[in-house]
Amino acid sequence: MNLYRITILSIGNEVLSGDTLNTNAAWLAARCVSLGALVVEQRTVPDHVPTIVEALADLRERCDMVITTGGLGPTHDDCTIAALIELFGDHLVLDEPTLAHLEQYAIERGRDPNSERLRSQALVPSTSQVLPNPLGTAPGLYFEPTTGAAVIVLPGVPREMKLIMEQSGFERIAAAMERRECDVVAERVLLTAGVPESELADRIEPIRRQLPSTVELAFLPSALSVRLRLRAVGKRAEVRRILDDAVSLLAPALGSAMLSDRDERLVDVLHRKCIAHGKTLAVAESCTGGMLGAEITSVPGSSSYFLGGLICYADAVKIHFGGVRPETLAQYGAVSQQTVEELARYVRAAYGSDIAVAISGIAGPSGGSDEKPVGTIWIALADERGVDARRFAFGTDRETNRVRACAAAMLMIIERLRACDG
Amino acid sequence: MNLYRITILSIGNEVLSGDTLNTNAAWLAARCVSLGALVVEQRTVPDHVPTIVEALADLRERCDMVITTGGLGPTHDDCTIAALIELFGDHLVLDEPTLAHLEQYAIERGRDPNSERLRSQALVPSTSQVLPNPLGTAPGLYFEPTTGAAVIVLPGVPREMKLIMEQSGFERIAAAMERRECDVVAERVLLTAGVPESELADRIEPIRRQLPSTVELAFLPSALSVRLRLRAVGKRAEVRRILDDAVSLLAPALGSAMLSDRDERLVDVLHRKCIAHGKTLAVAESCTGGMLGAEITSVPGSSSYFLGGLICYADAVKIHFGGVRPETLAQYGAVSQQTVEELARYVRAAYGSDIAVAISGIAGPSGGSDEKPVGTIWIALADERGVDARRFAFGTDRETNRVRACAAAMLMIIERLRACDG
Numbered sequence: 001m002n003l004y005r006i007t008i009l010s011i012g013n014e015v016l017s018g019d020t021l022n023t024n025a026a027w028l029a030a031r032c033v034s035l036g037a038l039v040v041e042q043r044t045v046p047d048h049v050p051t052i053v054e055a056l057a058d059l060r061e062r063c064d065m066v067i068t069t070g071g072l073g074p075t076h077d078d079c080t081i082a083a084l085i086e087l088f089g090d091h092l093v094l095d096e097p098t099l100a101h102l103e104q105y106a107i108e109r110g111r112d113p114n115s116e117r118l119r120s121q122a123l124v125p126s127t128s129q130v131l132p133n134p135l136g137t138a139p140g141l142y143f144e145p146t147t148g149a150a151v152i153v154l155p156g157v158p159r160e161m162k163l164i165m166e167q168s169g170f171e172r173i174a175a176a177m178e179r180r181e182c183d184v185v186a187e188r189v190l191l192t193a194g195v196p197e198s199e200l201a202d203r204i205e206p207i208r209r210q211l212p213s214t215v216e217l218a219f220l221p222s223a224l225s226v227r228l229r230l231r232a233v234g235k236r237a238e239v240r241r242i243l244d245d246a247v248s249l250l251a252p253a254l255g256s257a258m259l260s261d262r263d264e265r266l267v268d269v270l271h272r273k274c275i276a277h278g279k280t281l282a283v284a285e286s287c288t289g290g291m292l293g294a295e296i297t298s299v300p301g302s303s304s305y306f307l308g309g310l311i312c313y314a315d316a317v318k319i320h321f322g323g324v325r326p327e328t329l330a331q332y333g334a335v336s337q338q339t340v341e342e343l344a345r346y347v348r349a350a351y352g353s354d355i356a357v358a359i360s361g362i363a364g365p366s367g368g369s370d371e372k373p374v375g376t377i378w379i380a381l382a383d384e385r386g387v388d389a390r391r392f393a394f395g396t397d398r399e400t401n402r403v404r405a406c407a408a409a410m411l412m413i414i415e416r417l418r419a420c421d422g
Numbered sequence: 423m424n425l426y427r428i429t430i431l432s433i434g435n436e437v438l439s440g441d442t443l444n445t446n447a448a449w450l451a452a453r454c455v456s457l458g459a460l461v462v463e464q465r466t467v468p469d470h471v472p473t474i475v476e477a478l479a480d481l482r483e484r485c486d487m488v489i490t491t492g493g494l495g496p497t498h499d500d501c502t503i504a505a506l507i508e509l510f511g512d513h514l515v516l517d518e519p520t521l522a523h524l525e526q527y528a529i530e531r532g533r534d535p536n537s538e539r540l541r542s543q544a545l546v547p548s549t550s551q552v553l554p555n556p557l558g559t560a561p562g563l564y565f566e567p568t569t570g571a572a573v574i575v576l577p578g579v580p581r582e583m584k585l586i587m588e589q590s591g592f593e594r595i596a597a598a599m600e601r602r603e604c605d606v607v608a609e610r611v612l613l614t615a616g617v618p619e620s621e622l623a624d625r626i627e628p629i630r631r632q633l634p635s636t637v638e639l640a641f642l643p644s645a646l647s648v649r650l651r652l653r654a655v656g657k658r659a660e661v662r663r664i665l666d667d668a669v670s671l672l673a674p675a676l677g678s679a680m681l682s683d684r685d686e687r688l689v690d691v692l693h694r695k696c697i698a699h700g701k702t703l704a705v706a707e708s709c710t711g712g713m714l715g716a717e718i719t720s721v722p723g724s725s726s727y728f729l730g731g732l733i734c735y736a737d738a739v740k741i742h743f744g745g746v747r748p749e750t751l752a753q754y755g756a757v758s759q760q761t762v763e764e765l766a767r768y769v770r771a772a773y774g775s776d777i778a779v780a781i782s783g784i785a786g787p788s789g790g791s792d793e794k795p796v797g798t799i800w801i802a803l804a805d806e807r808g809v810d811a812r813r814f815a816f817g818t819d820r821e822t823n824r825v826r827a828c829a830a831a832m833l834m835i836i837e838r839l840r841a842c843d844g
Contacts, residue, residue: 010464013640014640014642015448015464016451016461016462016463016464017451017452017455017461018447018448018449018450018451018452018453018454018455018461019452019640019642019649019651020448020642021443021444021445021448022443022444022447022448022464023443025440025444025466026437026440026442026443026444027440028440029438029439029440030439030440030441031440032440033439033440039438039439039440040438040468041438041465041466041467042432042437042438042444042464042465042466043463043464043465043466044447044463044464044465045463046462077640159817159819159822201497218435218436218441218499220436220441220442227441229441283712283733285712285715286730287719288716288719289712289715289716289718289719289720289724289728289730290705290707290711290712290713290714290715290716290719290731290733291712291713291715291716291719292712293707293711293712293713293733293735294710294711294712294713294716294824296711297709297710297711297712297713297735297824298711298820298821298824300786300787300788300820302711302735303735303736306711306735306736307735307736307738307739308708308711308732308733308734308735308736308739308743309712309732309733309739310730310731310732310733310743311705311712311715311730311731311732311733312730313715313719313724313725313728313729313730314725314728314729314730316729316774317729317730317731317773320772321732321743321772321773350742350743351739351743352738364722365722366722395581397581398720398722399720400581402716402719402720
């Protein structure tokens with residue numbers, strides 16, 4: 001296979017020592033894959049010239065392009081440029097357009113446009129092409145030596161890095177793949193829920209055997225859902241067809257477990273279905289404390305169906321603003337079927353939503369009992385057909401329990417809306 | 423310096439292709455650093471035996487210990503064990519305690535305790551020590567060859583990986599550091615807010631020059647706050663003292679910008695101060711949709727001061743449950759000083775909290791105007807002294823704006839409570 005191989009080199013002590021989560025590498029990898037390229041390695045090294053030079057030299061042996069992030073700032077510990085100069089036996093030249101941008105940038109922010117620290121950012125290796133950085137001071141760089149792997153050099157600030165790639169980085173990768181008439185790695189991602197990974201695997205095993213050997217299947221589990229990724233390698237048009245055929249084979253086997261065939265998250269499906277059915281939504285959140293509302297409103301346009309709701313963390317709030325009767329709390333407790341049902345019914349009526357969900361649980365680490373261990377979560381859904389409550393038994397980790405509770409609530413809403421699909 | 427050098431090898435196509443964020447490497451790195459070890463490289467490679475063998479051999483040359491995650495499952499694409507067998511010229515043996523655990527594990531979950539797939543997880547390399555995995559089926563492994571770097575092998579599931587390290591992994595690293603009487607990398611992290619990174623740097627520049635050259639300073643910016651990390655290398659007792667002295671030098675220069683000297687997040691400081699002052703809290707969230715409540719309740723024990731509040735995403739909810747007058751919305755709009763002030767006042771009175779904050783803004787990407795561009799956020803804080811509202815102008819990214827709005831609200835609460843500190 002004639003694939004375009006990419007490696008990603010993250011430079012900097014913040015990522016290396018775990019101070020910063022390496023979201024840059026994940027974003028770059030996912031975007032390179034979506035271009036049809038193959039990511040063959042990710043590496044993180046410290047801000048240390050000899051180490052960077054060695055890593056760059058080694059990685060260039062293993063791929064067609066190295067993408068680096070970090071170490072481009074104006075401070076003493078930024079030494080990526082120095083490493084590139086040494087690697088390519090290059091020297092620095094002043095880039096006038098970059099200098100002009102830097103002066104403009106400084107003036108707009110009321111800083112000194114003539115500071116040495118600022119101007120130093122306009123010095124770039126003579127053999128590099130500048131990839132402009134509209135959002136910051138450190139420009140991206142592109143090296144295309146006559147022999148060996150190309151190199152894209154990016155700042156570590158995510159929004160700067162991303163915009164540089166969007167505006168001038170990815171097109172260089174795409175162009176190189178064109179020139180070499182590369183095969184591509186294509187993929188489709190199916191979102192499933194309600195069926196554990198192992199059972200899912202058994203279900204589709206017969207189909208799996210029918211699939212062309214070129215189609216690679218992977219299960220990507222997350223809170224209460226499993227993303228099923230199909231990947232194939234070949235000529236662009238051809239692999240698209242192969243994957244479409246594979247999806248139409250798998251869909252019947254997955255049945256109702258398949259929520260989406262377009263690489264959506266649970267919240268995207270919820271969003272789409274609420275809009276499609278014209279149903280409005282309200283929530284009452286105890287142990288999740290607003291996490292479900294935050295998740296739903298993370299999607300632009302959610303205001304067309306999400307009204308809001310109640311964060312009823314304290315029992316007094318459940319009583320005075322959630323319509324829970326004091327006797328209910330006294331008799332059954334805050335984490336009970338009765339409590340979430342009263343919450344869901346009341347919030348639906350009061351907020352005038354088509355659907356209301358209520359969540360109350362013991363997230364942990366403390367507050368558990370033999371009868372209601374940590375991880376016990378009650379969720380109720382109320383709509384015009386009445387109220388339906390379910391008990392969930394999750395694990396011991398507080399955040400995991402909260403995330404799963406939100407996923408479970410979204411699933412209950414999605415299932416209810418699918419029922420309307422008839 | 424006689425430091426203990428660690429490298430982290432992440433194995434798996436999910437991380438490599440950006441499907442999964444590599445939180446394991448960040449967590450392992452941070453924890454190793456907190457033990458006093460030095461993380462010298464992180465690497466991610468695919469589920470491919472020759473590639474894993476080559477990476478392991480190369481990394482072992484560069485450190486005292488390699489920690490690997492991933493590729494230990496029972497499916498065909500899990501091949502980390504095969505790579506270790508090849509690397510060490512080892513062979514598989516059945517580990518009885520692991521087999522017993524697996525059978526118990528299967529029975530508890532109503533699965534077949536005799537399935538081949540399950541039993542295969544009890545086959546481990548003969549030269550490895552098993553690091554038990556109470557939460558899953560793939561045990562961790564520890565290799566301590568007579569020569570060269572040791573290797574810790576972990577599953578990729580974060581909660582399993584973490585528990586194995588907590589229970590039996592980190593103690594092996596600590597023991598090795600003891601045996602070699604290693605120097606340690608020690609650090610202190612100061613949380614600052616309200617002062618941009620560059621200004622912070624200027625402020626402490628004079629002190630920085632007074633600090634021993636062994637103290638390394640780093641600025642770690644996040645939403646509206648900057649973490650200032652001090653790091654020093656040497657004998658444990660000695661570096662602790664050096665860092666304590668450095669902190670007492672820096673604290674006065676940072677002044678009120680310093681919120682904490684114990685590596686806390688904004689929400690941790692909020693938590694501590696609410697408890698210290700015995701103040702209760704309620705929220706009214708529009709554009710953040712519950713994110714502030716979710717953040718506050720992410721801290722165990724927040725129920726001692728956080729009552730809950732209102733997710734007033736729709737205007738009707740602001741009016742009927744947030745005490746906002748229709749005329750106010752009509753005249754000033756939902757994103758206005760008047761609206762957030764009415765929300766904060768009403769929620770404080772209705773919920774009976776000491777402090778209430780209200781957030782309303784234009785998170786984007788759409789909904790902006792010349793007068794109120796995307797990123798315009800109004801936040802009001804009400805307490806017994808009245809109500810205080812501020813307008814913030816953030817950027818264009820929806821999630822960033824929401825995260826910053828929550829940080830700004832937490833900062834307003836913290837500042838108010840510090841004022842009480844007198």
